[in-house]
Every structure is written in C-alpha cells, then in structure tokens.
Amino acid sequence: MNQDSTPGSGEIGLDLVAPEMLAPALRRLTLAAVGVGVGVALLMTLLVHWPIALAAGLVLGLPTALYSMAVRRRRITLSGTVIRTRTWRGERSVDLAAAVGVEILVYAGKVSRIVLRVTTEPETRIVPLAIYTDSGSGRELHILGLRKLADALASCPLAAALAISEVLVQQLRAEARDAVAEQRPLYRAVRMVRERDSAAPIVLRDSDIAELSH
Secondary structure, rough: OOOOOEOOOOOOEEOOOOOOHHHHHHHHHHHHHHHHHHHHHHOOOOOOOOHHHHHHHHHHHHHHHHHHHHHHOEEEEEOOOEEEEHHHHHHHEEEEEHHHHEEEEOOOHHHHHHHEEEEEOOEEEEEEEEEEOHHHHHHEEOHHHHHHHHHHHHHOOOOOHHHHHHHHHHHHHHHHHHOOOOOOOOHHHHHHHHOOOOOOEEOOOHHHHHOOOO
C-alpha cells in the first residue's frame, strides 16, 4: 500500500496523497480546462454574439480549472499537537491537546474511507486515515504521520483520544511489518462497519475501539 510524507519546517504532512505528487496532473487538468473553454468560446463566436460565446467558454472551463487549483492548495499538516488544514479559503487549525471530542468515522462503500474527527470549540477537523477497496487494497496514512498523530492524541486528556492513539500505534506496527489487510486495525474497522450494512457514516463505539486495539 502506497505511503507518502513530506515533512518540512517542523510540520508533518497528513495527506493520504502528497500534494506534490498530484501537482503535475492537476496542472495538466487546469491547462486542459482552460484550453477547452477557450476553444469552445472561439468556435461559438462563429455562431453567436461574443458575450454568449465567452459565457459558454467560462461555464465549460472555469469550474474544472478552479477545482484543480483548489485541490493543489489543500494541505493537512501536524505540528506538535496542532492540526492545520489549508484550503483556498485560508487556513484553519485545531489543537488536539484542547479537543473536546475525538472520534473515528467510517464511510463504508465500494471504496471505504476511515477518518479521524477532532472537535474543539468551535472548530471541527477531519483527518483521513485510510481508504480501502472491497479487496483490502488502498492507501493508508504513512508511518511517520501515524506516529506523530498517535503521540499528539496521547497528549489529549480525553479517554477516547488515548484509546484511538493505541489503535494508531497498532496500525503503525502492522504497517511497519507489512501485515496483510486483515491484521491492520483500520481495515478491520472498515470491515466491521460493512458487516453492519449501513449506508450512513458510522462513528465507532468505545467497544469497537477497544476491540481494534488488540
């Protein structure tokens, strides 16, 4: 399973896919969207008035170009106990040491996601932990990210945070020895939720977290 990390300036990247890896493809997508928009606009000037042609070009090309630029800017990092999320709207942060709620959510489906949800006052932040297909393949948070996130959770006074920290430590050990999917706590969590046959996102119970820690 692929793993990526881009530490820098004391911060650890928590993105499942490092933005640096996506940058070339997103650049090509942006250029392609702009090219399609310009091409359509020029073609339509032969048939309609130029303001209508320009509007059509913008409708076709602009959303994709803006989306790719927004994805390029998105970044999740951890520095000490502070999780920072950067998007096109700016930067938000939460301090795990001051969290009032820490949960693991599973979005089950053909491609399932498992995430950490951290709540402070008044912010809530989501950190992706892994994505899995039905066969067990997928992408997981890299070892360094797991280690630092587990340490940060251990500094939180909430019992739930300490329990989740232990799950991440077990996941770290499983990844380090290249264990099969069924021996990885995060994949077991996804499989556990799939067996409940629920389409809605599921928050793992305390008993679920305790089971995954062993």
